[in-house]
Amino acid sequence: MQVRPAEQPAPSPRQRGGGKNLFTERFVRVMAFACALLSVVTTFGIIWVLLSQSIPFFRMVSPIDFLTGTEWRPTREPASFGVLPLITGTLMITIGAGIVAVPLGLLSAVYLSEYAPKWARQILKPMLELLAGIPTVVYGYFGLFFVTPLLKPIFPDIKSSNGLAGAIVVGIMILPLVSSLCEDALRSVPKALREASFGVGATKMEVITRTVIPAALSGIMAAFILALSRALGETMAVALAAGSNPQLTFNPTESIQTMTAYIVSTAKGDAPYGTVKYDSLFAVGVTLFIFTLGMNYVANRLVRKFRQVYA
Amino acid sequence: MISSPFSSELGSHEQRHLRRRKQKDAIFRVLCLAAALCGIVILFVFLGKIVVDGLPRLSLNFLTADLSGRPSRTGIWPAIVGSLYIMVLTATLSVPIGVAAAVYLEEFNTRKTKLTEFIQLNIANLSGVPSIVYGLLGLAVFSRFFGLRDSIMAGGLTMGLLVLPMVIIVTQEALRSVPNSYREGSMALGSTRWQAIRYQVLPSAVPGIMTGVILAMSRAVGETAPLIAIGAASQVGAPKGLLDEFTVLPIQVFDWSLNSKQEFHQTAASAILVLMTFLLLLNSVAIWLRARSTK
Secondary structure (H helix, E strand, O other): OOOOOOOOOOHHHHHHHOHHHHHHHHHHHHHHHHHHHHHHHHHHHHHHHHHHHHHHHHHHHOOOHHHHHHOOOOOOOEEEEEOOOHHHHHHHHHEEEHHHHHHHHHHHHHHHHHHHHHHHHHHHHHHHHHHOOOOOHHHHHHHHHOOOOOOOOOOOOOOOOHHHHHHHHHHHHHHHHHHHHHHHHHHHOOOOHHHHHOOOOHHHHHHHHHHHHHHHHHHHHHHHHHHHHHHHOOOHHHHHHHHOOOOOOOOOOOOOOOOOHHHHHHOOOOOOOOOOOHHHHHHHHHHHHHHHHHHHHHHHHHHHHHHHHHH | OOOHHHHHHOOOHHHHHHHHHHHHHHHHHHHHHHHHHHHHHHHHHHHHHHHHHHHOOOOOHHHOOOOOOOOOOOOOOHHHHHHHHHHHEEEEHHHHHHHHHHHHHHOOOOOOOOOHHHHHHHHHHHHOHHHHHHHHHHHHHHHHOOOOOEEEHHHHHHHEEEEEHHHOOOOOOHOOOHHHHHHHHHHHHHOOHHHHHHHHHHHHHHHHHHHHHHHHHHHHHOOHHHHOOOOOOOOOOOOOOOOEEEEOHHHHHHHHOOOOOOHHHHHHHHHHHHHHHHHHHHHHHHHHHHHHHHH
């Protein structure tokens, strides 16, 4: 080993490597930037694909017929492409899932954030994460072979695939999401608010329902909307549990079809390139994309508002 | 209980009112506990149902045999191989790109510009796009435009894009948890920014990144819709290369559940059992990594 005289400072790696290190530095920076840009490319890719591929469809079917038609019959002659049955099917699943997941999720979040002792949290949280990790197709299986048979004694005419079973399993699926997002919102409420409320003699329930929940409301609402937009885009569970029978109905025991289930069942069957059926995949895709984008936008605005309050 | 000096001043009406409030409070507490337990009960009921339905059909032969149109003969080997291929391919595509993107956004991006803010917002939005929409992207771009049709390559590329936002977000969180003194210390000794990242920041963020990567991989293994959208088949042999047709475990679950032959519903449950066992193993590795890194 070479001993340097003390007055000579050790050369920094920058100097030792000379131009090579600077080159590496710039190279890595540019490559990393390119990777970050890929996400933007993906977004534009999605928008471009959905728009460009659905243009041929809208040349054959007028957008007005598409949006106002009440019959979706892509295979029968004469074919009819009215998207309303798919939209009502999707909304039925989304709203039904919300009815299941919103109260259960909010109450379990209240338990986890306000009541649960540490050990209970440590058991309950990983369990909910496990529930969130179950693949969606498995929820579909439960809908078909567990939930529907349970519903059969209550509704004797229930179809083997039906909107109700679909909504229930999707509701269970988004439950962990609602619960954990609501818990975050509740936890961000400052302790002083709770103490003030207790101080004027409120019971714990009154503290929670009149102080904590109103204070966390925008975060809770954002959680609901995010979870509902997940339900809206959910595919495999509804393709199995809710069926593949597009019809304009509000009867939850009937077999229905959602936008996502239509895309899956059509891609699964035969939709050769260049046919109206193939193009219709993208037209439905655009509709679905606009719905989820709208919901995510609202949720993001609420989250931002909620961050301004306590942070 | 209200303390005695005050209760004597309360009239009977107020006392009744107070008792009712306390009752409500107790009921509310039980309600919250019940809601929290509800998810757990459902989880156990579901797991029990799967084991009861799927266990009888599960055997070594079921794991290693080829797919068949006869429920008594069919195995699941091609789907297992397909799932592994998709998982490995998704990881090799999304992890380097995702980590690099996160490094840019967290480490190089010292002056937050409008552009990087836009990228960040964009990543958040992408993670909310339904998976089936990624499937349509894969169908149009990878399957049609690049002519990869229904190959593993097309599936892996589509899945790679799908999990990318997740990998980026998790890696960013892992990088954020590395103390700034690591970077400052390294750079004070004369390293460049990249050297500080390469030798100090990334190594200490590895457990966090790995946890996220494993969660992203389990998402890729469980995800079905985009693969069906690009046209993944169901009756195929085990793939041998990246350009072969393929099937995965969730696609088999889907197909068998919809099959008109009753016996296939059992094989669907057995396939779920295989899938869930695999996911559980993956997740325990993630939990183990997290536990080890917090020590």
